[in-house]
Amino acid sequence: MIEARAESRPGSSAPNEDLHRVADTWALVLDGITRYPGDGCVHDVPWYTAALAESIADLIGQPLELAEVLAGAIAAVNARHARTCDLDNPVSPGATAALVRWSGGDLEWLVLGDCSIAWRDRDGKCRIETDDRLARLPGAPAVDLAGVRRWPVAYVAGLRNRDGGYWVASTDPAAAAMARTGTVPVADVADLLLCTDGLTRLVDRYGRPWPDVLALVFDHGVGAAIDLVRGHGDRDPSPGAKRHDDATAVHLRFPESASL
Numbered sequence: 001m002i003e004a005r006a007e008s009r010p011g012s013s014a015p016n017e018d019l020h021r022v023a024d025t026w027a028l029v030l031d032g033i034t035r036y037p038g039d040g041c042v043h044d045v046p047w048y049t050a051a052l053a054e055s056i057a058d059l060i061g062q063p064l065e066l067a068e069v070l071a072g073a074i075a076a077v078n079a080r081h082a083r084t085c086d087l088d089n090p091v092s093p094g095a096t097a098a099l100v101r102w103s104g105g106d107l108e109w110l111v112l113g114d115c116s117i118a119w120r121d122r123d124g125k126c127r128i129e130t131d132d133r134l135a136r137l138p139g140a141p142a143v144d145l146a147g148v149r150r151w152p153v154a155y156v157a158g159l160r161n162r163d164g165g166y167w168v169a170s171t172d173p174a175a176a177a178m179a180r181t182g183t184v185p186v187a188d189v190a191d192l193l194l195c196t197d198g199l200t201r202l203v204d205r206y207g208r209p210w211p212d213v214l215a216l217v218f219d220h221g222v223g224a225a226i227d228l229v230r231g232h233g234d235r236d237p238s239p240g241a242k243r244h245d246d247a248t249a250v251h252l253r254f255p256e257s258a259s260l
Contacts, residue, residue: 003253007222011198011244018196018248019049026060026101027250028053031115031196033094033168036153037145040086041093048093051077052169056099066099066110071176074169087171090157094170097179098194100252107186112179113168116200118214119192122256126211131180134166135204149240189254191218198247199225206232222249
């Protein structure tokens, strides 16, 4: 049996916009994108992430590639709120995503946006899969939007789900085809982590090496890693727009002899 342990912790008193799901043959984490004012949607970000997760769950058991699953899920969510919301709005609610699915000896993975998947093999070697297109953008001067320092809407509109920009799950099913994907033998994977960028701050902002972060999670639990990133945030003299972000992670431990 695969062991699964997960934790999701909000970054503030606001509702947690992250989400995770673990089933018998798949797991996911979603990181809802902080809402922009005037996004044309009557729903909040937690509604979007919950709806996307439900739609992924409906499709992931079918003989589809993970990118096709995600595309179908985005389309299904569109159908749920097209009559009430402006899906052409460039900052319509969305999420970044990390998915894994295992069957027939293979483990498939997908990352879209700034979620991450990392695993340690039977020899102790680590492999990290991320989507760094957002991090590689030059950025723009932040502005105050409803009390949160954000990129201007016009800047986001020119880059979100656009060639040369970055890709997320929102209202364009075609964005799923831009996800990073791959397959590895499941027998090679000992421990696997899916996480949102609220946890990968340990690496990206605070300089912790990925192997150290994985060792902390795999040996001491997801909560220990979230505690560590919270401690860094408390001491950060220049935390940026958010001192703490929602942080979510799923740790999967695969049995050595299972064929799955």
